[in-house]
Amino acid sequence: xxxxxxxxxxxxxxxxxxxxxxxxxxxxxxxxxxxxxxxxxxxxxxxxxxxxxxxxxxxxxxxxxxxxxxxxxxxxxxxxxxxxxxxxxxxxxxxxxxxxxxxxxxxxxxxxxxxxxxxxxxxxxxxxxxxxxxxxxxxxxxxxxxxxxxxxxxxxxxxxxxxxxxxxxxxxxxxxxxxxxxxxxxxxxxxxxxxxxxxxxxxxxxxxxxxxxxxxxxxxxxxxxxxxxxxxxxxxxxxxxxxxxxxxxxxxxxxxxxxxxxxxxx
Ligand code: PEP
Numbered sequence: 001x002x003x004x005x006x007x008x009x010x011x012x013x014x015x016x017x018x019x020x021x022x023x024x025x026x027x028x029x030x031x032x033x034x035x036x037x038x039x040x041x042x043x044x045x046x047x048x049x050x051x052x053x054x055x056x057x058x059x060x061x062x063x064x065x066x067x068x069x070x071x072x073x074x075x076x077x078x079x080x081x082x083x084x085x086x087x088x089x090x091x092x093x094x095x096x097x098x099x100x101x102x103x104x105x106x107x108x109x110x111x112x113x114x115x116x117x118x119x120x121x122x123x124x125x126x127x128x129x130x131x132x133x134x135x136x137x138x139x140x141x142x143x144x145x146x147x148x149x150x151x152x153x154x155x156x157x158x159x160x161x162x163x164x165x166x167x168x169x170x171x172x173x174x175x176x177x178x179x180x181x182x183x184x185x186x187x188x189x190x191x192x193x194x195x196x197x198x199x200x201x202x203x204x205x206x207x208x209x210x211x212x213x214x215x216x217x218x219x220x221x222x223x224x225x226x227x228x229x230x231x232x233x234x235x236x237x238x239x240x241x242x243x244x245x246x247x248x249x250x251x252x253x254x255x256x257x258x259x260x261x262x263x264x265x266x
Pocket of ligand 1: 184243244
């Protein structure tokens with residue numbers, strides 16, 4: 001699904017709910033989102049859409065998507081680097097795979113800042129996800145200080161280079177470039193900055209995972225994406241979608257972001 005029959009990368013719009021919506025709210029939200037996209041005659045073959053609810057919602061979301069045969073995809077917000085054992089509070093990739101999670105977000109800046117996750121741990125989690133057939137959405141991004149000191153690309157490139165150290169060549173991954181200063185701030189990066197860093201990250205994928213992976217890997221932009229600015233990011237050749245936080249919690253706003261093709265020329 002990452003690449004169409006013509007070799008183009010399928011755009012990917014991902015909604016990171018963070019710690020919002022319990023399992024009952026999740027069911028209502030996914031139903032409304034599915035109706036909104038159906039009303040708009042949304043083509044899921046043209047744009048892939050996934051939601052990333054809290055762990056406790058995953059079984060409910062899986063059951064709804066399966067019962068109603070919805071084309072929405074879903075994933076988790078984190079995964080353990082370990083398969084099982086004495087790791088209180090952690091969730092195994094095996095458990096996520098059993099719930100048919102297609103994706104898992106790894107290395108979100110909130111995990112890096114609040115839980116001190118390192119690039120090496122992010123890499124170990126990516127390997128664990130892939131082992132269980134789950135595509136890791138590997139998040140990288142610079143802080144405002146990093147930006148002032150090193151420019152936009154250096155830190156995300158270093159983070160991804162380390163995270164991919166033990167990932168096998170040709171692996172299917174998604175990369176999310178999320179400048180930390182843009183997350184939840186209302187101040188998005190410019191499309192030109194997103195493109196510059198996305199191109200640099202694609203080069204890292206090329207070096208680490210090979211040419212085919214570099215052409216197939218979706219690189220997302222994340223950080224204050226809204227319906228009003230998604231089109232400007234989607235016009236960039238190396239930006240293949242968005243990881244959306246706050247705006248993914250509003251059905252109409254998120255639905256409009258998913259339908260960026262209808263306003264990409266505006
Ligand atoms: C995020 O948390 O991944 C994110 C991009 O948040 P927001 O869209 O709210 O900036």
